[in-house]
Amino acid sequence: MVLCALSTQLLRSSSCCALMARLPTSGRRRCCLYSSTQGFNQEEIRQKLRAFPGGSVDLLKQDSGVAVLTVNNPARMNAFSGSMMVDLEEKVSQLENWTEGKGLVVRGAAETFCSGSDLNAVRAISSPQDGMKMCMFMQDALTRLLRLPLVSVALVEGRALGGGAELTTACDFRLMATGSVIQFVHKHMGLVPGWGGAARLVHIVGSQNALKLLGGAVKVDPERGLDVGLADGVLEADEDTPGASTPVQQAEDWLRRYTEGPVPVIQAVKKVVLAGRELPLLEALRMEKEVFGTVWGAPANLQALASKSKHK
């Protein structure tokens, strides 16, 4: 039973994914969704993907505890080349080990989000075996992205198409700029999502709306995004006001309400929500107990109690 395996995996705190990253562990081996028995040899796939160069995925970790991840391939509407897929996984690993992290903004360069896989690479990776390997590689990277103990938001400007739409679902929230579009164009490619976007979309908007967005390859604008629950907010452009905040600054301002507080507490909040979302109830309760144990009596808790006692 995959779910049982998953819950066991998540709960085994000694060697588990980022979800358990900050629990007291003797050492942590990052685990993958797939194993070599399923044809998943991550280093072999990395080598194959590196053969398709172009663009980059850039990471800016800030003292505020909020990082900015930028999909950067503007000449290709920020399409993912093979080397960018490797970049992404490496940046997720860096974030899994960022002990001071609380939040993450995922964006695209040049005022557009991402137009999915680089079609030139896709044409070259056309064998079923290689397609599966790319699929498993990106499913692993995006699952780990969503499981980071950080509160994440996708800042969608311009277009998020295909794999780019799937990338938005690997964030906790989505903010859409005026005029932006999220579109699962896979049907037009004779495909379905392969980076985990379908499974996550059902969790976000429900199966009925997911069927409509996928089956209809619907162009989701900010209004429709709010309506179906795919968008959590809309950023209004403000080019006329000199010195107005940039879309990234607006996204960081929006995120601040959910990341303000001590790092261990914010990370614990994300972990207990992840457990509730991914695990059966009993395992989720056990995970919640584990995480609760890391914050009960910890400095932030003791400081809060001390300040409360002065309120007599």
Ligand SMILES: CC[C@H](C(=O)O)C(=O)SCCNC(=O)CCNC(=O)[C@H](O)C(C)(C)COP(=O)(O)OP(=O)(O)OC[C@H]1O[C@@H](n2cnc3c(N)ncnc32)[C@H](O)[C@@H]1OP(=O)(O)O
């Ligand atoms: C599981 C994920 C799934 C998979 O891997 O199977 C995928 O994601 S498949 C890819 C799905 N994405 C698409 O089908 C989008 C393809 N692109 C477009 O529809 C358009 O380019 C669009 C709507 C993004 C922008 O159109 P616009 O007219 O404004 O600009 P251009 O089309 O001229 O694009 C500018 C420039 O970018 C190149 N480009 C855009 N998207 C891609 C892409 N996905 N792969 C490679 N190159 C892309 C486009 O060819 C233009 O280059 P140029 O050299 O100027 O012709």
